[in-house]
Structures are given as structure tokens and as C-alpha cells.
Amino acid sequence: MNRSVIYLLDLPNEILIHILSKLNNIDVLYSLFGIKNERLDSITRQKIYSNILNFASIIDKTTIIDRFCIDILPQISSNIKYLIVDSASMERILLASHYPNLNELKICNFRPKSLLHNLTDNPSFRYILKEQIIKLEFMNMDVIGEERSSKEYTKIVYAHILTYFEKLEHFSVGPRTMFGYPCLSICYLPLNACSSSVLTYLSINVRTFTDCLCLLDGRLKQLNTFIVQVYTMKTDLSLVHNLDALPNLKCFSFIYYGLIEVYDGQIVSLLRRMLYLEKLTLCIRISYQDAFIDPISLLNEFSLHMSRLKSFKFSISTENKKDDLVHYLSSNYIKRNSMNAGHEEVANIVCSLGMSVINNVFTIPFEFAKLVSIGNKFPNIIFNNVNELWVRDEVRFEHNFFLRIAQAFPLLKSLHVSDIERLRSDDDANKLSDNIQLHQIVVYPHLSFLSIDMEGTYYVEQFLNETKTHLPCLDQLNLSKYEDLRIVTNDFTREETRRNCANVRRLITGNEIVGSKDYHTYFPLV
Structure with a gap:
């Protein structure tokens, strides 16, 4: 080329594709797709389809919704397998085209009163939601605080979704902290509430430990991954639960950030039902009177029933008096015990509070979103998840x-x-x-x-x-x-x-x- 000025379309296809690979997919679609240049349009399609066959985008700006819905989505809709949408624009996006291969949906800023029933009652969405969606995620849900509202929310949202989305295999509600998060409260609802014969993955917050037991009483027979965060360890002894073994459960994560003042072994009893568990994640805080908990000893309480357990990640915090501190809080003792058991590297944080002391023993990297009671001294670790x-x-x-x-x-x-x-x-x-x-x-x-x-x-x-x-x-x-x-x-x-x-x-x-x-x-x- 002898010209002093070179235009974009003067470049060979290889260089154009390389340039497009450096750009955000949304920028490519919005700026270059559909500009009525056959060559550039073809290259843009190649870039989009090769790099992001599972097309995902958060579309929340009014100024670009028209362009996406009118010019872009109808042309690429047959290749879209995964959509991330804001609840405010979800209805319009789903109506913009036909999505024959869409099977994953992530909804941000979920507002059930304005969205859920409108979608499920609309015949235009019925087939997609009932027959196509196998993975559903909610992010940044609306805030509620009262127990009555939590039960009502369970009926109109969680139970409704598991009933309506007939092909749903994966259901996740985030983020993984309790703050501003509507809990599932199922223990006083009918036995068929929140039941599914196809759900294999569930990640959710529940109000009580009894709600956790209810979800494992047989209503989710195919469940193999269960990630649960409990708001309170309250149990209702008047309720009778199915305590059969859980042979399908392969991955279990249990998180409780509150303080368990009376450790009665109910978590261990639950774990002993998981005969074929392969991955266990455990986060608990316990107030003890006489001893600190060695997490490996805790593992030994139920490991005899878990011959297939391959991974055990934990954060176990014990609050106790300072007596007999040296034996239980020695980092060398903890690390040696952990290595002898064949598990991940561990660390611990000691927090002194007057006459008592808190010892938190955890695997590295730290897996959890919340860390309670850290003192002046803590190890040189980056806590990327907290x-x-x-x-x-x-x-x-x-x-x-x-x-x-x-x-x-x-x-x-x-x-x-x-x-x-x-x-x-x-x-x-x-x-x-x-x-x-x-x-x-x-x-x-x-x-x-x-x-x-x-x-x-x-x-x-x-x-x-x-x-x-x-x-x-x-x-x-x-x-x-x-x-x-x-x-x-x-x-x-x-x-x-x-x-x-x-x-x-x-x-x-x-x-x-x-x-x-x-x-x-x-x-x-x-």
C-alpha cells in the first residue's frame, strides 16, 4: 500500500479479526454489526460466533435497547444460548425475536411483583420458560426482612419457579451473603412445595435449619449439588422429616455465619446421610465451654460414612476461654494434622477478647464471602472472595x-x-x-x-x-x-x-x- 491514509476496510481479514478480538463483544455488535457492509458484517459475525457462542450481555441502557432489539437480536438470536438481562428490559428483549437455542437465563435486579407473573402468564414466553430454560440465576433481588414476607416470597417466587420451569436443572440465587437477600422459608408449606423431579443444582439461602432439612426430605430427588446458607439454626421438633440416605448428593456446601451456642451434632447427623459425597464445604462458628474444635477431628466424626469424599474445604471458628490455649491453637499442630489427613493447606486466625479467645481454622484459599472476628494478627493471605x-x-x-x-x-x-x-x-x-x-x-x-x-x-x-x-x-x-x-x-x-x-x-x-x-x-x- 502506497497511500498515506489507510481505511479500516483496507486491512486484510486477519488483521480485522485480530482488532475485533481486542474489543468487547457488546462494542462490536453495537458499533459494527449491521452497518450494511457485507464484508465487515461477515467478519463481525465470525468474531461473535467463534468467541461467544453462548452469547451473554447485560442490556440495561435505554439508549441501546432499540438497536439491539430491532437490528441485532433478530439476526443472531438463533445462536444465543445464554442471556444476562436486567429485569426492566427482559420482557422487551425476549419479545424481540425467537430464541430456539436459549437454555440459560440470568436475571439481574429481579423484581417478582413486576416481572414473574407477567412472564409466566404471557403465551409468547411460555415455551421458552417451560420447555427450554435449564439454568436460571437471579442476582440482586429485592429486599425483604419479615418472616411472614419470606414465607410469602417462597410461595410466589421459589415454589412457583420450580413448578413452572419444567426443564429446570440448575437454579441459583445470589449473591452469597445474607444481607438484602430474600430467604426461602418452606417448613410450614405443603409437602409438594418447591419440589422438582429434574433439578440437580440448587444454590440458595434458607431461613432456618429446618428449611434445609425440608429441601432434603425427598422433594428434590435428583439433586446432586446443594449450596445452602442458613440464617438461623432454629429447628422445629414438632415437624417430622424424611431422614433417608441421600445417595445422589455429590457436592454439599453449608454456610452459617451466626454463632452456634449449643453444638448438638445436628450438622454431623445431616452429613452422615450423604453416603457418596465427593465435595464438602463447611462454614460454621461455635461457642464451646471446654474445648476448641479441630476440623480434622470433626471430619472424622462423619468421614467413615463418606468413602468417596475427595475435597473438604472449611472455615470453622470456635469461641472459648483462654485456658489450655497452646495445645489447640498451635499452627504447626493444625497444619501437621491437616497434612496427615491428606487435605488442603490450612491457616488460622486467633482473636483475643478479654477472657475469651476465638480461633478460626480455614482452608486456603478462603472460600467464603464473610469473615467474622479477625484481630490485629492475621496471616499474609489475599482473601479474594470476602x-x-x-x-x-x-x-x-x-x-x-x-x-x-x-x-x-x-x-x-x-x-x-x-x-x-x-x-x-x-x-x-x-x-x-x-x-x-x-x-x-x-x-x-x-x-x-x-x-x-x-x-x-x-x-x-x-x-x-x-x-x-x-x-x-x-x-x-x-x-x-x-x-x-x-x-x-x-x-x-x-x-x-x-x-x-x-x-x-x-x-x-x-x-x-x-x-x-x-x-x-x-x-x-x-
Whole structure:
């Protein structure tokens, strides 16, 4: 080529395909597909079909929905096997074309009142939902809190879906934390509620341990993977459950973040029914009176019944008195015991709380979304899955500790801070300064929820002073005392604390907030 200007279509196909491979599929479709150039249109199709036969896209911008629904989706719909859609645009997208190969559906911002029955009652969707969808996922569901609402939600959503989606084999509801998540509550519903003869994979939160038992009483006969998070270990002894063996269950994950004050072996009894389990994931917190739990000893309680168990990943936290601590908390002892049992590498975190101590033993990498009771000392591990963290200790947390937290928990969204030391509000550590400090600023890029369960200005200063900490996404702030906030912000006029407060939409304090003109300027979104 001797020309000084080379146009896109002057390039050979190999280079064009290489360029397109560097672009997001949505950008390719929106910008290049259907521009009435036969060569470029053919290359675009080749790129889309070769790289993403299971076409997936989150379509939530009104400005591009028309282009997708009118020009793009009808031309590629026969190749779409997987759709990720926002509930607000789902109905329009499904009506845009015929999807003969669509079998996986992920719905974001699910709102059952405005969506579920409209879809299932619409004859245009009936075949897709009843006969085609084998995998269904919900993300960011609406928030409910009352037990009555949870039972009602189970009837109108969970039970309805398992009945209506006749081919459904995989059903997952996320995210994997309890906050803002509608639980399944089935224990007082009819025996045929939430039943399916084809479902093999279920990932869900349930309200009680009894609800967990109900899901395993025979109504899901083909279930081989069950991932469950329990809100409370409450059981109703008046209910009689089918306690037969569960020969089809190959993968089981049980998560309970609350504190089990009386460990009565009901989890072990459940596990002993899983004769052919191959993968087990367990997260529990137990308050013991006399001993700490060795997770390998716990495994031995039921492993004799699990000859096929290949993987055991866990986080087992035991709270106890400090007596006889050395024998149970020796890291070398824990690692040696684990290696002798042939399982994954483990680590432990010890958190001292006055006369008691908490020992959390876990496999590496850490599998769970929430970590409770981490103290000043913790191993140099990156916790990539944790988005909710509770820190507390009998010794005050210094700046370097929070710097380590930011580095060790890169995806942290929720942080709860407390200690049991009585900090003096007038000591040198709490003197406010408008000068930039000689230390590295701690950055929490995703933190949206911060709770400081401690009176005094020390931690309020640590987090709100932008010369110490940067919180670009802080949405909710919980403080023990309104007066501490007023002092740290210098009656809501201090510039160094203004930026970290600017995005807060919800402010909760232990006493009444007396708003002023400067207060409302400081928190414009509250």
C-alpha cells in the first residue's frame, strides 16, 4: 500500500479479526454489526460466533435497547444460548425475536411483583420458560426482612419457579451473603412445595435449619449439588422429616455465619446421610465451654460414612476461654494434622477478647464471602472472595492494620469495626490535625457499608479523614455516637473529612442527629 491514509476496510481479514478480538463483544455488535457492509458484517459475525457462542450481555441502557432489539437480536438470536438481562428490559428483549437455542437465563435486579407473573402468564414466553430454560440465576433481588414476607416470597417466587420451569436443572440465587437477600422459608408449606423431579443444582439461602432439612426430605430427588446458607439454626421438633440416605448428593456446601451456642451434632447427623459425597464445604462458628474444635477431628466424626469424599474445604471458628490455649491453637499442630489427613493447606486466625479467645481454622484459599472476628494478627493471605468483614480485638487497631486489611481484602464492600479497649477520647491519638500525615493513604475502592461500634473519635477520624483513608463508594455509615461525628468534622465544616461523607445516603448513629445547615451540605444525599 502506497497511500498515506489507510481505511479500516483496507486491512486484510486477519488483521480485522485480530482488532475485533481486542474489543468487547457488546462494542462490536453495537458499533459494527449491521452497518450494511457485507464484508465487515461477515467478519463481525465470525468474531461473535467463534468467541461467544453462548452469547451473554447485560442490556440495561435505554439508549441501546432499540438497536439491539430491532437490528441485532433478530439476526443472531438463533445462536444465543445464554442471556444476562436486567429485569426492566427482559420482557422487551425476549419479545424481540425467537430464541430456539436459549437454555440459560440470568436475571439481574429481579423484581417478582413486576416481572414473574407477567412472564409466566404471557403465551409468547411460555415455551421458552417451560420447555427450554435449564439454568436460571437471579442476582440482586429485592429486599425483604419479615418472616411472614419470606414465607410469602417462597410461595410466589421459589415454589412457583420450580413448578413452572419444567426443564429446570440448575437454579441459583445470589449473591452469597445474607444481607438484602430474600430467604426461602418452606417448613410450614405443603409437602409438594418447591419440589422438582429434574433439578440437580440448587444454590440458595434458607431461613432456618429446618428449611434445609425440608429441601432434603425427598422433594428434590435428583439433586446432586446443594449450596445452602442458613440464617438461623432454629429447628422445629414438632415437624417430622424424611431422614433417608441421600445417595445422589455429590457436592454439599453449608454456610452459617451466626454463632452456634449449643453444638448438638445436628450438622454431623445431616452429613452422615450423604453416603457418596465427593465435595464438602463447611462454614460454621461455635461457642464451646471446654474445648476448641479441630476440623480434622470433626471430619472424622462423619468421614467413615463418606468413602468417596475427595475435597473438604472449611472455615470453622470456635469461641472459648483462654485456658489450655497452646495445645489447640498451635499452627504447626493444625497444619501437621491437616497434612496427615491428606487435605488442603490450612491457616488460622486467633482473636483475643478479654477472657475469651476465638480461633478460626480455614482452608486456603478462603472460600467464603464473610469473615467474622479477625484481630490485629492475621496471616499474609489475599482473601479474594470476602466482601464482608468484622474486625475486633482487645488492642486498638492502628493505621497500618487498616492498610493491611485493604491489601488483603481487595473486594471488601462491608466493614464492621470494634474493640473492647476503652479508648480515651482526649488522648494524643485522638487529636485532630488538618496536616497531611506521613503515612500511606488506605484506599477501599469498593467499600459501601461502614459500621464503627465504638464510642470515641479515634476510628471516626481514621476512616473519614481523607489524608488517612479514601472511601469513594461509601453509601451507609453507622456510628455509635453522633457527637463523635460532629467533633471529627468540626461541626461539619472540616475539609479533610468532607469527601468521604459526600456519597453517604444513609447515616445511623446511636443517638439523635441534630441537623444543621452545614450538616445537610456535608451529607447532601442523606
